[in-house]
Amino acid sequence: MGVGVATxxxxxxxxxxSTATASRIINGSSKPVTDELRARVLAAVAELRYVxxxxxxxxARSNRNAVGVLVHDVSDPYFAEITRGLQRxxxxxxxxxxxxxxxxxxxxxxxxxxxxxxxQVAAIVVAGSGYLSSDDETELHDRMTAFETTGGRIxxxxxxxxxxxxxxxxxxxxxxxxxxxxxxLGHTAVGVVAGPAALTTTADRLAGLHRAAEAHGRxxxxxxxxxTRDGGEAATAKLLxxxxxxxxxxxxxxxxxxxxxxxMRSAGRNLSVVGFDDMPIARDVTPALTSVRxxxxxxxxxxxxxxxxxxxxxxxxVEHIPxxxxxxxxxxxxxxxx
Amino acid sequence: MGVGVATxxxxxxxxxxSTATASRIINGSSKPVTDELRARVLAAVAELRYVxxxxxxxxARSNRNAVGVLVHDVSDPYFAEITRGLQRxxxxxxxxxxxxxxxxxxxxxxxxxxxxxxxQVAAIVVAGSGYLSSDDETELHDRMTAFETTGGRIxxxxxxxxxxxxxxxxxxxxxxxxxxxxxxLGHTAVGVVAGPAALTTTADRLAGLHRAAEAHGRxxxxxxxxxTRDGGEAATAKLLxxxxxxxxxxxxxxxxxxxxxxxMRSAGRNLSVVGFDDMPIARDVTPALTSVRxxxxxxxxxxxxxxxxxxxxxxxxVEHIPxxxxxxxxxxxxxxxx
DNA sequence: CGGTAACAGGAAAGCGCTTACCTCAACGCT
DNA sequence: AGCGTTGAGGTAAGCGCTTTCCTGTTACCG
Numbered sequence: 001m002g003v004g005v006a007t008x009x010x011x012x013x014x015x016x017x018s019t020a021t022a023s024r025i026i027n028g029s030s031k032p033v034t035d036e037l038r039a040r041v042l043a044a045v046a047e048l049r050y051v052x053x054x055x056x057x058x059x060a061r062s063n064r065n066a067v068g069v070l071v072h073d074v075s076d077p078y079f080a081e082i083t084r085g086l087q088r089x090x091x092x093x094x095x096x097x098x099x100x101x102x103x104x105x106x107x108x109x110x111x112x113x114x115x116x117x118x119x120q121v122a123a124i125v126v127a128g129s130g131y132l133s134s135d136d137e138t139e140l141h142d143r144m145t146a147f148e149t150t151g152g153r154i155x156x157x158x159x160x161x162x163x164x165x166x167x168x169x170x171x172x173x174x175x176x177x178x179x180x181x182x183x184x185l186g187h188t189a190v191g192v193v194a195g196p197a198a199l200t201t202t203a204d205r206l207a208g209l210h211r212a213a214e215a216h217g218r219x220x221x222x223x224x225x226x227x228t229r230d231g232g233e234a235a236t237a238k239l240l241x242x243x244x245x246x247x248x249x250x251x252x253x254x255x256x257x258x259x260x261x262x263x264m265r266s267a268g269r270n271l272s273v274v275g276f277d278d279m280p281i282a283r284d285v286t287p288a289l290t291s292v293r294x295x296x297x298x299x300x301x302x303x304x305x306x307x308x309x310x311x312x313x314x315x316x317x318v319e320h321i322p323x324x325x326x327x328x329x330x331x332x333x334x335x336x337x338x
Numbered sequence: 339m340g341v342g343v344a345t346x347x348x349x350x351x352x353x354x355x356s357t358a359t360a361s362r363i364i365n366g367s368s369k370p371v372t373d374e375l376r377a378r379v380l381a382a383v384a385e386l387r388y389v390x391x392x393x394x395x396x397x398a399r400s401n402r403n404a405v406g407v408l409v410h411d412v413s414d415p416y417f418a419e420i421t422r423g424l425q426r427x428x429x430x431x432x433x434x435x436x437x438x439x440x441x442x443x444x445x446x447x448x449x450x451x452x453x454x455x456x457x458q459v460a461a462i463v464v465a466g467s468g469y470l471s472s473d474d475e476t477e478l479h480d481r482m483t484a485f486e487t488t489g490g491r492i493x494x495x496x497x498x499x500x501x502x503x504x505x506x507x508x509x510x511x512x513x514x515x516x517x518x519x520x521x522x523l524g525h526t527a528v529g530v531v532a533g534p535a536a537l538t539t540t541a542d543r544l545a546g547l548h549r550a551a552e553a554h555g556r557x558x559x560x561x562x563x564x565x566t567r568d569g570g571e572a573a574t575a576k577l578l579x580x581x582x583x584x585x586x587x588x589x590x591x592x593x594x595x596x597x598x599x600x601x602m603r604s605a606g607r608n609l610s611v612v613g614f615d616d617m618p619i620a621r622d623v624t625p626a627l628t629s630v631r632x633x634x635x636x637x638x639x640x641x642x643x644x645x646x647x648x649x650x651x652x653x654x655x656v657e658h659i660p661x662x663x664x665x666x667x668x669x670x671x672x673x674x675x676x
Numbered sequence: 677c678g679g680t681a682a683c684a685g686g687a688a689a690g691c692g693c694t695t696a697c698c699t700c701a702a703c704g705c706t
Numbered sequence: 707a708g709c710g711t712t713g714a715g716g717t718a719a720g721c722g723c724t725t726t727c728c729t730g731t732t733a734c735c736g
Contacts, residue, residue: 005488007722018686023724032683049484054456056722058393059691074437075422080413087439096453099412099437101425115434118392146387150343229618258622280567284596286624345692356716361694369695370713394692397721 006048014044068116085300106136123153123307129201130159155307165306174292174323175208183216186334187248195227232259248272287329344386352382406454423638444474461491461645467539468497493645512630512661513546521554524672525586533565570597586610625667
């Protein structure tokens with residue numbers, strides 16, 4: 001057993017057939033072959049522990065069978081959930097999924113787009129908020145179209161695009177739902193624990209919140225921080241200190257909401273809080289979080305479906321995924337003792 | 339711009355040079371080239387938006403530059419954390435990471451091992467508990483050695499292996515820590531919310547718990563369920579119903595511990611509970627979970643380090659990663675009103 | 677029984693790169 | 707002047723597969 005990998009030629013030689021025949025048998029081609037030879041080749045494959053070189057295969061038959069996925073961080077429950085949906089349908093289509101974590105660094109996004117392009121993936125799904133405006137964003141757009149002109153398909157999730165298929169969660173509407181809920185409970189002084197200002201997700205959710213505020217003739221106190229638990233804790237602490245009169249806060253995602261709960265606990269305060277995304281953790285904290293649910297898995301599924309389905313015509317397809325308010329125990333009418 | 343992808347030959351033609359020269363320039367080979375030609379080639383690359391075909395490259399220069407990772411499910415916080423560590427060091431070594439979710443299905447593990455093998459990855463890291471005994475396990479072992487004889491390297495995390503490098507979390511010791519903690523607090527009737535009995539992780543942690551029980555002359559009531567929050571809730575409900583005298587429970591991971599908290603809440607009971615893994619959620623539930631901490635990220639880092647470092651000699655290397663008990667508010671002395 | 681169609685299998689041309697080897701010219705040396 | 711060097715670039719042989727022809731058999735038909 002030499003150090004070299006066994007090749008098709010080795011198998012063919014051992015079975016006393018041509019590489020053509022060996023290839024046909026191994027791939028279950030439609031060409032008819034005697035059982036005799038089939039057996040010999042299969043035996044050789046087993047004995048040599050032959051595993052075909054995927055790169056050579058890709059090169060020879062120039063079909064693309066993998067799909068790439070760009071997410072900020074699969075470890076983040078938000079993206080984990082989306083990724084689950086992506087994987088499900090990709091696997092159902094027999095595609096291999098290559099996941100790339102960009103950690104919200106535009107440079108990494110560019111790098112990965114090229115890398116996936118180089119690997120001849122059939123499609124790329126870009127999940128996650130884009131930036132409101134930046135050179136990187138247009139550069140990214142460039143690379144994406146370059147990929148598309150080679151026959152690759154692109155679908156984006158929660159990122160505005162005028163050229164690619166997109167599936168958009170109802171961030172603005174969800175923000176409105178959260179705001180309306182709080183105002184209808186009678187709260188008049190509400191704070192917002194927002195994510196990074198440059199992200200479109202933050203902007204969209206905030207817009208919905210502001211629309212609700214205007215509809216009720218109120219205004220919001222907004223503090224920005226990272227979309228993390230600790231970010232939420234810090235932002236809430238700041239809100240509590242600077243605006244003691246607040247009776248409710250809206251967090252732009254559940255991680256931040258959990259942080260908000262922690263901040264309130266340390267401050268000995270007890271405001272209503274509404275989260276966003278309805279992550280699994282929402283029902284396990286105390287009080288259980290009222291939250292705006294986004295069907296994340298479905299978001300992923302739809303996106304992958306778009307990416308894998310050839311477009312009917314050239315116009316980019318857009319799908320909107322609705323949001324829904326899930327009421328739990330973290331919000332209550334203003335009259336209740338705070 | 340035809341539908342076909344631009345190739346090196348296209349670039350060379352457009353720049354009026356040979357493909358050899360083009361290749362050298364693009365890859366920054368050491369061979370000297372006039373600035374004139376370099377400029378022409380680079381211009382052609384830009385104009386054609388040329389991106390080299392990774393498969394052709396892999397085939398030509400037969401070096402392996404990617405590494406594969408097999409995990410049960412990246413969405414699971416436990417594996418997400420490990421994966422983070424794996425990625426960090428892989429990226430530091432300039433390797434591309436291919437993540438494969440096996441969803442604890444042995445068949446999928448086999449499939450992915452072959453797939454990674456076919457893709458000529460430099461190494462494979464298998465993360466996650468193996469099965470106490472099964473045909474699949476030996477079959478898996480077979481494929482792994484097949485991969486290794488072709489020059490690939492393998493490292494496993496938390497899975498016993500006599501042939502590959504391994505990094506082992508202190509599951510048994512951690513179990514002992516959890517048990518000892520409870521017994522030292524005076525509890526005498528403790529239940530265990532365990533994961534699937536067939537997993538080595540369950541077996542190891544349970545072994546530690548039993549060792550602690552014996553050391554204190556006690557016995558444990560064990561119920562098995564899935565390693566999930568819902569599994570933990572169900573198992574705890576069962577425990578509560580069948581053994582009303584229990585005053586404490588040890589959950590074999592934090593997800594189950596969270597489920598245990600939920601079950602106790604619905605049952606109106608209030609026992610001490612100790613979790614395992616010290617996931618981020620541990621500090622955000624009420625009461626905050628006492629838990630056995632395993633440095634998961636480090637586990638991943640060490641494993642990738644082993645996988646990427648050629649072994650000094652042929653003997654498999656084994657690293658042990660210690661566990662530590664983190665005390666929070668979910669455990670208390672028996673004397674306190676339950 | 678000659679002719680043809682269906683069959684089994686092989687030869688070889690790529691797929692898009694990298695790289696060992698070769699060529700050609702200009703240069704410097706004795 | 708003759709010759710070995712060196713510099714700059716090209717030629718072409720693969721890397722390991724797939725697949726399109728192409729060849730030699732065998733079976734079947736009138």
